[in-house]
Amino acid sequence: MIKRSFLGLAKPRLQYNLVPDPIQELPIPGTVTLLLKEPQNGGGATALKVGDAVKTAQRLAASPDSAEYVISSVTGTVSAMAPYIDAYGQKYTAITIQASGQDDWDDEFKKEQTIDTALKFFEYAPGSPSFKPFADPEKSIRTIVVNGMDQDLLLTANQYAVQNEAAEIKSGVQALRKMTGVDRIVITVPDILVQQANTTGAEVKTVSATYPDGLPHMIMKEVVGQVVPGGNTPEDQGVSFISAEAAAALGAAFETGQLRVTKVVTVVGKDGKTTNVRTRIGTPLRDVLQACNVSLNDRDRLILGGAMRGAATYSVDLPIEPRTDGIVVQDEADSAQTTNYPCINCGECIRICPVKIPVNMLVRFLEARLYEDAAAMYDLECCIECGLCSYVCISRIPIFQYIMLGKYELGLIKTAEAASA
Amino acid sequence: MNNEKKLVVAHAPYWHDGSKISTKNYNIIIAALPAVLMGISQYGAPALAVIAFAMACAMIWEVIMNLVLRRPIPIGDGSAAVTGLLLGMLMPATAPWWVIALGTFIAIIVGKQIFGGIGFNPLNPPLLALAMLVISFKGVFDFNVALRHYDLGFVMTYPLADLKYFGTEAIAKFSLGDLIMGRQAGAVGSTFGLGLIVGGLYLMLRGYTRWEISLSFLAGVFITALLFNLSDPAKYAGPFFHLFTGYTLIAAFFLVPEDSSSPANFIPMLIFGALAGLGTVLIRNVGVYVDGIPFSILLMNLANPLFDRIRPKAIGKVVENA
Numbered sequence: 001m002i003k004r005s006f007l008g009l010a011k012p013r014l015q016y017n018l019v020p021d022p023i024q025e026l027p028i029p030g031t032v033t034l035l036l037k038e039p040q041n042g043g044g045a046t047a048l049k050v051g052d053a054v055k056t057a058q059r060l061a062a063s064p065d066s067a068e069y070v071i072s073s074v075t076g077t078v079s080a081m082a083p084y085i086d087a088y089g090q091k092y093t094a095i096t097i098q099a100s101g102q103d104d105w106d107d108e109f110k111k112e113q114t115i116d117t118a119l120k121f122f123e124y125a126p127g128s129p130s131f132k133p134f135a136d137p138e139k140s141i142r143t144i145v146v147n148g149m150d151q152d153l154l155l156t157a158n159q160y161a162v163q164n165e166a167a168e169i170k171s172g173v174q175a176l177r178k179m180t181g182v183d184r185i186v187i188t189v190p191d192i193l194v195q196q197a198n199t200t201g202a203e204v205k206t207v208s209a210t211y212p213d214g215l216p217h218m219i220m221k222e223v224v225g226q227v228v229p230g231g232n233t234p235e236d237q238g239v240s241f242i243s244a245e246a247a248a249a250l251g252a253a254f255e256t257g258q259l260r261v262t263k264v265v266t267v268v269g270k271d272g273k274t275t276n277v278r279t280r281i282g283t284p285l286r287d288v289l290q291a292c293n294v295s296l297n298d299r300d301r302l303i304l305g306g307a308m309r310g311a312a313t314y315s316v317d318l319p320i321e322p323r324t325d326g327i328v329v330q331d332e333a334d335s336a337q338t339t340n341y342p343c344i345n346c347g348e349c350i351r352i353c354p355v356k357i358p359v360n361m362l363v364r365f366l367e368a369r370l371y372e373d374a375a376a377m378y379d380l381e382c383c384i385e386c387g388l389c390s391y392v393c394i395s396r397i398p399i400f401q402y403i404m405l406g407k408y409e410l411g412l413i414k415t416a417e418a419a420s421a
Numbered sequence: 422m423n424n425e426k427k428l429v430v431a432h433a434p435y436w437h438d439g440s441k442i443s444t445k446n447y448n449i450i451i452a453a454l455p456a457v458l459m460g461i462s463q464y465g466a467p468a469l470a471v472i473a474f475a476m477a478c479a480m481i482w483e484v485i486m487n488l489v490l491r492r493p494i495p496i497g498d499g500s501a502a503v504t505g506l507l508l509g510m511l512m513p514a515t516a517p518w519w520v521i522a523l524g525t526f527i528a529i530i531v532g533k534q535i536f537g538g539i540g541f542n543p544l545n546p547p548l549l550a551l552a553m554l555v556i557s558f559k560g561v562f563d564f565n566v567a568l569r570h571y572d573l574g575f576v577m578t579y580p581l582a583d584l585k586y587f588g589t590e591a592i593a594k595f596s597l598g599d600l601i602m603g604r605q606a607g608a609v610g611s612t613f614g615l616g617l618i619v620g621g622l623y624l625m626l627r628g629y630t631r632w633e634i635s636l637s638f639l640a641g642v643f644i645t646a647l648l649f650n651l652s653d654p655a656k657y658a659g660p661f662f663h664l665f666t667g668y669t670l671i672a673a674f675f676l677v678p679e680d681s682s683s684p685a686n687f688i689p690m691l692i693f694g695a696l697a698g699l700g701t702v703l704i705r706n707v708g709v710y711v712d713g714i715p716f717s718i719l720l721m722n723l724a725n726p727l728f729d730r731i732r733p734k735a736i737g738k739v740v741e742n743a
Contacts, residue, residue, distance in 0.1 A: 316425070
């Protein structure tokens with residue numbers, strides 16, 4: 001954890017980790033768990049039962065024409081299906097597959113470079129790309145940004161892809177161009193990866209190594225030159241973001257004819273040591289931690305994602321998801337604790353906010369649960385969710401949590417208004 | 422299931438820069454030490470007694486109020502101690518005990534706790550107490566009367582009082598060097614200019630106080646005093662005299678940038694500081710009070726919520742035109 005420097009006049013600058021670690025390949029795990037974004041008994045008859053045999057890269061969905069699916073990352077038999085709800089209330093069906101240890105590849109995937117193929121096979125690719133905006137008639141995507149920056153401090157999974165898989169990214173960029181019909185494809189990388197990025201055939205743009213410049217909203221402002229209005233997504237502005245790892249997975253699939261079912265994960269141990277591992281999607285965290293010799297104690301934190309924007313989780317049985325770029329293990333003594341102190345109006349958050357939100361006022365409104373006022377007067381929806389305000393807060397207010405709660409509640413209010421209108 | 426480790430979940434971010442309110446307040450106390458020690462070395466045990474009694478009283482009032490209101494007792498954060506220390510620094514060494522007890526009561530309870538405690542005070546607590554005491558007990562804060570039994574080997578009249586009642590000829594006897602080195606009559610902790618500047622620089626460099634407010638306040642005092650001085654040098658004292666006398670320096674570094682009663686955006690901080698400085702010199706030169714510090718800053722505290730409405734447009738904010 002980076003502490004405040006002795007001289008506190010200048011605001012702290014958190015730098016991304018820019019040197020991807022070499023990769024450690026993990027063996028096929030004994031079981032994998034895949035999270036299907038559909039409640040078990042919600043959407044129609046489930047096409048899958050416990051005891052079914054599945055092949056590697058087989059598409060598993062509740063029904064054949066369902067938009068939500070998972071791609072099996074191993075060959076084996078389904079051993080359990082259970083409901084699962086994540087930290088933000090999203091309901092899933094957790095499908096556990098007992099792996100046989102051998103790969104028997106499913107052959108449903110064909111090398112047809114169409115948007116239907118992308119929608120049908122790549123939504124569960126490593127890096128969790130989304131092709132739905134391309135199929136949405138209300139959105140016209142004119143630019144694709146292949147983001148070679150990682151989304152959090154210490155993580156290097158995406159930069160690893162740019163550094164070592166430039167050839168795959170190149171064919172991924174070609175495939176993207178053909179599938180979506182979008183001409184302008186930009187790749188954003190830190191300075192030191194420009195050489196590799198130049199070989200990918202995409203327009204190369206550099207991004208500073210200072211957090212949070214790698215986040216999509218900051219790239220929109222600094223690189224694309226379009227500010228995303230508060231409450232909108234880059235897709236609303238005609239720009240789609242896809243991670244470098246996802247682009248590489250796309251390219252690899254069209255080159256070899258086999259969908260990629262592995263994910264690169266940066267594991268950060270208690271001592272801050274980082275290791276990159278490549279493992280099957282759905283591998284339990286337990287296996288990954290064991291392979292990296294990271295042991296857990298009571299009251300430690302196990303964080304999916306990174307230290308600034310990740311989500312602490314409660315069990316080592318949970319799986320690596322396609323969007324899991326990192327696992328951070330934090331000792332109790334090192335973990336940031338929040339307090340119930342009030343804001344003392346010192347202004348540190350205002351000075352560090354990358355989008356100039358008056359956080360001191362915003363947090364007062366959020367504490368008072370005035371979510372609509374917070375959005376109307378104090379720019380709640382402009383927040384790009386970097387977490388720096390909480391990081392510098394001298395009162396240790398969980399500002400970031402208040403903001404996320406505020407956005408969630410605001411969403412509920414808007415949904416209710418739309419329903420009653 | 423039973424052999425699973427019990428993990429702690431929380432919302433992001435999982436890093437913190439390690440800053441704490443107690444660290445900040447203890448650093449303010451450290452920064453105030455040079456000026457306080459100078460005061461104690463000049464006035465001896467009575468000065469020490471004023472400082473110690475003010476700090477103790479402030480902390481006791483806070484504990485009592487928190488007990489009465491059944492709120493958590495955050496005494497360890499040093500906030501009450503800082504308030505007491507600063508109020509002590511604004512008092513003459515001869516201040517009677519009941520003035521200190523009353524002053525800390527006003528600062529802690531009227532100034533802070535009835536609004537909800539730390540972070541909620543709309544006015545600067547030590548200055549609110551000082552203003553009420555100055556109005557109520559004129560004799561206690563008339564430094565010429567209060568310090569009449571002291572002879573410390575330098576001019577023992579209060580410079581601002583001399584200026585007010587006898588004009589600019591009366592202040593020719595104060596050399597700038599004496600003023601900066603604390604060789605002037607005044608409150609316990611506010612006469613040693615050099616010590617206050619060193620403490621203020623320490624706080625600004627370490628980021629515990631907002632340099633924008635401190636420097637714009639000093640600029641406000643300097644420029645206003647300079648303009649008065651240029652308009653009529655025989656009637657109005659020069660800018661350096663105003664900078665190094667009275668409460669100017671302690672206010673600039675310890676009182677004006679108080680967190681919750683001052684703005685947090687860049688431009689409002691500059692306006693706030695500059696106007697407080699302007700008000701100070703205005704009151705000194707044309708007002709009835711010898712020193713304008715408490716009143717001009719309290720006035721600006723009241724306007725603070727308005728100042729903070731001047732703010733940059735958030736990136737991505739959509740302004741809907743009718």
